[in-house]
Amino acid sequence: MGFKEKCFKKSLWVFHLSAGSCNNCDIEILDLLTPKYDVERFGMKLVGSIRHADVLLVTGIVTKKTLPRVLEVYNQAPKPIVVIAIGACPCTGGIFASGYNFAGPLDKVIPVDAYVPGCPPKPEAMLAGVVKLLNKK
Amino acid sequence: MGKKTVVPIGPYHPLLEEPEFFKLYCDGETVVDMEWETGYNHRGIEKICESKTFEQVFYVVERICGICSTSHPFAYANAVESIAKVEIPVRAKLIRSIVGELERIHSHLLWVGLAGHFLGYNTVFMWAWKYREPVLDMFEIITGNRNSYAMFTIGGVRRDISAEQATQLLKVLDDVKIKTDLLVGAVMDDPVLHARLKGVGILTAKDIHDFGAVGPTARASGVDIDVRRDDPYAAYDMIKWKVITTPEGDVFAKAKVRLLEMYESISIIQQCLELLKKEKVGDIKAKVKEIPAGIGIGHAEAPRGEVFHFVKSDGSNSPVRHKIRAPSYTCIPTFRRSCIGGTISDAAIATAAVDPCYCCTERMTQVYDHRTGKRLMNAEELIKLSQQKTEEIRKKIKV
Numbered sequence: 001m002g003f004k005e006k007c008f009k010k011s012l013w014v015f016h017l018s019a020g021s022c023n024n025c026d027i028e029i030l031d032l033l034t035p036k037y038d039v040e041r042f043g044m045k046l047v048g049s050i051r052h053a054d055v056l057l058v059t060g061i062v063t064k065k066t067l068p069r070v071l072e073v074y075n076q077a078p079k080p081i082v083v084i085a086i087g088a089c090p091c092t093g094g095i096f097a098s099g100y101n102f103a104g105p106l107d108k109v110i111p112v113d114a115y116v117p118g119c120p121p122k123p124e125a126m127l128a129g130v131v132k133l134l135n136k137k
Numbered sequence: 138m139g140k141k142t143v144v145p146i147g148p149y150h151p152l153l154e155e156p157e158f159f160k161l162y163c164d165g166e167t168v169v170d171m172e173w174e175t176g177y178n179h180r181g182i183e184k185i186c187e188s189k190t191f192e193q194v195f196y197v198v199e200r201i202c203g204i205c206s207t208s209h210p211f212a213y214a215n216a217v218e219s220i221a222k223v224e225i226p227v228r229a230k231l232i233r234s235i236v237g238e239l240e241r242i243h244s245h246l247l248w249v250g251l252a253g254h255f256l257g258y259n260t261v262f263m264w265a266w267k268y269r270e271p272v273l274d275m276f277e278i279i280t281g282n283r284n285s286y287a288m289f290t291i292g293g294v295r296r297d298i299s300a301e302q303a304t305q306l307l308k309v310l311d312d313v314k315i316k317t318d319l320l321v322g323a324v325m326d327d328p329v330l331h332a333r334l335k336g337v338g339i340l341t342a343k344d345i346h347d348f349g350a351v352g353p354t355a356r357a358s359g360v361d362i363d364v365r366r367d368d369p370y371a372a373y374d375m376i377k378w379k380v381i382t383t384p385e386g387d388v389f390a391k392a393k394v395r396l397l398e399m400y401e402s403i404s405i406i407q408q409c410l411e412l413l414k415k416e417k418v419g420d421i422k423a424k425v426k427e428i429p430a431g432i433g434i435g436h437a438e439a440p441r442g443e444v445f446h447f448v449k450s451d452g453s454n455s456p457v458r459h460k461i462r463a464p465s466y467t468c469i470p471t472f473r474r475s476c477i478g479g480t481i482s483d484a485a486i487a488t489a490a491v492d493p494c495y496c497c498t499e500r501m502t503q504v505y506d507h508r509t510g511k512r513l514m515n516a517e518e519l520i521k522l523s524q525q526k527t528e529e530i531r532k533k534i535k536v
Contacts, residue, residue, distance in 0.1 A: 018155050020178045022496050024203025024284045026154045027247065034250075034266035048151030066156060066177050069148060095197055098188060099181035120203065120284055 007080055008054055008134065011043025015053035015077075019070055019106070021060025024120040025087040029057060032123045039127070055082045055130075058106055061089040061096045067103045074110045083112050084129060088119045095119075141169060144481060148177055152255065152485060155495040159488070166480045171472060179499040186459040191217055191428055194456065195289055198446070201461065202497045203284050204247065207240040208439030209461070210289040212446040215370050215435025217291055220450050221428050227372075228416040229293035229423070231409045234372040235306075236280065236288050237437070238402040238409075242313065243272045244440035245395040245402075248492045249320065252392065255489045256333055261323070268316040271309050278302060293422035303410050310403050317403075321396050334389035338475035338487030341386055348474075349467040352442020353398065354491045357391040359384035364438040376408040388490040395492075428452070439464055441492050463497030 018026050032039045033046060047053050050073050062070055074083070083106075088094035090106035106112055116129040142163045148156040156177035162170035182201055186194045198209040211233065218225065246269040253261025273283045279302055280286035288294050298306070324330055345355045355362055363380040365373040381397045383390045430452040436445045442464030449458040468491040475487040505511065 016154075017149060018178075020156070020180055022200045022203045023155065023494065024200070024206070027203060028284070030154070031266065034270075035263055036267065036270045046151075050149075060178070061180060063177065063179060065179070066148075069156070069177075073149060095200055096180045096182075096185065099185050101179050101181045119200070122283065 008082060011045075012054045012082075012130070013047045013052055014044055014055045014057055015047055015050045015073075016057045016059070017050075017070065017073055019058055019060040019066045019090065020063035020101075021087070021089060025059035025089075028120045028123055029059070029086065029126065032126060037123045037127070050077050053077060053081065055084060057084050057086050058090045059086045061093055061099070062103045062106055062109055063101045064103045065101075067109065070106075070109055082114070082133065083110060084114045084116060084126075084133070085112050086116050086126060087121060088117050091115045091117050140164075148174075157495045159484075161476070161481060161484055163481055166482075168476050168479055168481060168484055171476050171484075173469070173472065175469075175495055175498055177499075178496045183459050183461060183500070187456055190454045191291060191450075191456065194459065196287060198461070199285050199287065201463070202494050204244050204494065205240070205439045205441065205444065205463075205497065206285045207237050207288070208437050208444045209446070209463075211237060211371070211437035212435045212444040213448065214289050214291065215437060216433035216446045216448040217428060217435070217450075218433075219435060220431045220433035220448065221291070221425055223292050223423050223425050225293050225423050226416075226420045227375075228297075228413065228418075229421045230372040230375075231413050231416065232294045232298055232421065233289070234376075235298065235406050235409045235413075236286060236294075237371065238405045239272060239276060239279075241402045241440045242399050243269055243276070244492075245399050246272070246320075248395055248440075249324070249392065252388075252486065252489055255485050256330070258330070261320075264323070265320060268313065268320065271312060275306055275309050278305065290422065291428075292425040295422075297419060297421050298410075298413065299418075300414075303413060307407065307410060310406060314400070314403050317396070317399050324392060324396065331389070334392065334486070335387055337388045337483050338479065338490050339386045340471055340475055342384075344386075344471060344474045348471045350442070350471050350491070351464050351467060352439070353391055353394045354442065354468050354471065356380065356382045357394045358386035362443075364436050364443050368436065370435075370437060372409055372412070373405075375412065376405055378405050378408075388486055391490045428454075441465055441494060441497075442468060461500060463494065463500070465491070465494045465498045466500065469493050469495075469498060 016029055085091050085106045092105055093102055096102055114129050114133045116126050118125055144161040144163055146159040147153050148158045158174040160172040161168050186197050195210050198213050199206045201209050246265045250262040250265030277283050280288050340358045342358050342360050345358045345360045359382055361382050366380055378401050381394050428450050430450055433448045436443050445462040447460040448456050451457045472488055476484045
């Protein structure tokens with residue numbers, strides 16, 4: 001187990017950053033907090049500031065206007081931080097990859113630890129992504 | 138007036154799900170002016186649509202907004218079918234209406250939850266989102282996905298609703314109705330919510346006309362508009378339902394309109410399912426050979442108001458021009474009336490009251506002077522204006 005994974009054995013605090021998304025992944029992330037999935041029982045919770053976060057969830061394509069903001073949020077994050085790309089958009093650009101305002105997939109902008117593809121990924125898939133990341137040898 | 142304080146909110150703020158930037162100019166506790174900046178979410182969808190075929194555009198417009206992912210394909214289908222002059226089968230019309238109304242239920246529940254969250258009433262948030270889950274499960278059973286349903290196609294729908302699914306849907310609806318009763322009781326009788334929402338963010342009927350606001354925002358101010366009744370599409374002229382309006386115009390009225398609309402949606406789906414039994418199973422798509430050259434206009438009533446699509450075809454297999462106008466585009470400017478004059482603490486719920494959807498709103502706009510036909514303020518003109526100002530200052534201070 002690497003240093004990064006060891007740091008995150010306990011409750012994970014999550015910051016959600018919507019780079020340029022269609023709301024779909026964002027509401028599915030919120031869905032994780034509500035009674036059906038209720039990730040708060042594992043100590044995970046959404047925090048208001050990136051300075052308190054262990055995990056950065058990024059949804060949506062990185063547009064030309066959000067690119068400097070995404071970088072700034074990442075630079076403000078306490079390291080080590082886990083970055084998870086939620087949905088097809090930050091992974092590859094998805095359906096918007098041919099758009100003129102697309103600034104490249106997320107891993108060209110900041111280092112990414114896990115990819116959860118899908119449009120939108122189901123809340124179960126997001127949980128599975130985090131579990132896979134934590135079990136990484 | 139004393140010194141103004143600027144309170145910046147966003148673009149990444151715990152209150153906001155999407156990136157947008159508000160600047161509240163405050164004098165003490167009172168908001169005296171506000172500005173907002175969007176454009177973070179602009180993905181160039183209209184241009185992408187021009188590179189896709191008519192069939193593929195459905196999956197692009199669906200992803201304009203994850204919450205209105207039936208309304209945009211609905212309006213686009215209406216536009217394309219008006220070019221091709223296709224009459225779609227009754228069964229397809231009914232299924233379209235069912236999916237559209239299910240979406241309204243899930244969107245309004247989502248709004249009630251988020252409004253509760255903005256007020257610091259997380260119990261309402263958890264309740265509303267818990268009751269929303271069975272609706273999403275139903276979507277998964279009918280369409281195969283919880284969001285982004287890919288249900289529409291030119292000339293009809295892609296999947297049929299079987300008798301078993303219909304029975305299951307009716308059962309879920311009965312359940313949702315009981316839960317809505319609970320939620321309506323909890324919201325309407327709560328003294329704290331009354332104190333917090335009544336008389337806050339009032340929009341008069343004149344404001345609605347001035348800004349051209351649509352949907353529940355307009356109906357809560359007593360403006361009786363609804364595309365489903367005014368220009369019926371799909372199955373809305375085959376069934377009995379009523380448009381909910383209330384004259385107060387405050388945030389509480391908007392909550393009331395949305396909650397009562399859920400009952401109407403439930404009743405529409407029940408009637409559609411009843412009519413569905415009489416139609417032949419599997420007759421869900423009319424044959425469309427080609428889209429001729431022409432101009433098509435389609436609109437649909439999304440949970441937030443009227444969605445408008447304009448499609449121009451030159452007879453090839455993809456649109457030459459696709460123009461989209463989402464409801465939030467006209468609802469968001471009403472913030473200037475609802476927030477200014479209120480306190481900072483009321484600004485959050487006054488902005489949330491119109492159910493703003495910024496990813497729908499991120500459209501490019503150019504303003505033309507209607508007298509000269511000249512485009513106002515492009516980048517070059519702004520630079521020119523800036524240079525002029527420098528020139529004037531130079532003259533003034535003589536350097």
